[in-house]
Amino acid sequence: GESVGLHLPTLSVQEGDNSIINCAYSNSASDYFIWYKQESGKGPQFIIDIRSNMDKRQGQRVTVLLNKTVKHLSLQIAATQPGDSAVYFCAENPPFRSNYQLIWGAGTKLIIKP
Amino acid sequence: NAGVTQTPKFRVLKTGQSMTLLCAQDMNHEYMYWYRQDPGMGLRLIHYSVGEGTTAKGEVPDGYNVSRLKKQNFLLGLESAAPSQTSVYFCASSLLGTNPHFGAGTRLSVL
Numbered sequence: 001g002e003s004v005g006l007h008l009p010t011l012s013v014q015e016g017d018n019s020i021i022n023c024a025y026s027n028s029a030s031d032y033f034i035w036y037k038q039e040s041g042k043g044p045q046f047i048i049d050i051r052s053n054m055d056k057r058q059g060q061r062v063t064v065l066l067n068k069t070v071k072h073l074s075l076q077i078a079a080t081q082p083g084d085s086a087v088y089f090c091a092e093n094p095p096f097r098s099n100y101q102l103i104w105g106a107g108t109k110l111i112i113k114p
Numbered sequence: 115n116a117g118v119t120q121t122p123k124f125r126v127l128k129t130g131q132s133m134t135l136l137c138a139q140d141m142n143h144e145y146m147y148w149y150r151q152d153p154g155m156g157l158r159l160i161h162y163s164v165g166e167g168t169t170a171k172g173e174v175p176d177g178y179n180v181s182r183l184k185k186q187n188f189l190l191g192l193e194s195a196a197p198s199q200t201s202v203y204f205c206a207s208s209l210l211g212t213n214p215h216f217g218a219g220t221r222l223s224v225l
Contacts, residue, residue, distance in 0.1 A: 008154055032212060043204055043216035089156060099164050100211030101172060104156030
């Protein structure tokens with residue numbers, strides 16, 4: 001989930017299909033992970049979080065999967081809607097930082113095709 | 115219930131000028147954070163606070179100062195603005211550190 005530069009990865013999905021947004025995190029000992037959605041011109045908005053003692057967590061239309069073996073986090077959005085268009089960020093809480101100083105990924109832009 | 119409120123929303127400064135960004139939260143949260151967001155990059159932590167009267171440095175603290183005199187307010191100061199500080203600044207607050215709530219951001223341009 002480290003910053004990777006100026007060009008955001010983009011995912012285009014047909015309206016009504018499921019979306020899967022992926023995130024590779026950096027520290028195998030990170031104990032807390034979180035997904036945020038940021039619409040254009042707005043602040044990030046919390047979607048869902050998961051602790052390292054879980055593999056899966058579900059919310060309303062969203063599921064987060066955690067694969068600690070390969071340090072991979074994914075966000076699944078069911079039945080994608082136009083309102084889901086946004087940039088999605090993952091973040092991790094590494095053990096070498098106190099007080100939830102999260103490390104944020106660069107983000108993935110989700111585009112919904114009508 | 116306003117959540118996290120940032121003022122101002124936009125500001126243009128000349129190099130060398132100073133300014134203060136204000137963040138206010140009405141959720142009685144202990145933790146408050148200041149981040150900057152640059153194009154194509156994730157959020158980077160500038161400073162944070164774990165309670166009234168406390169502050170600590172984050173990843174990119176140079177050129178910024180903060181104060182948390184009241185629990186509900188977290189101020190970010192730029193003493194001598196530089197063009198490299200052109201960015202969007204976000205304040206966030208959290209009860210115990212998880213699931214931070216973000217403000218709408220302050221867009222700052224330094225000419």
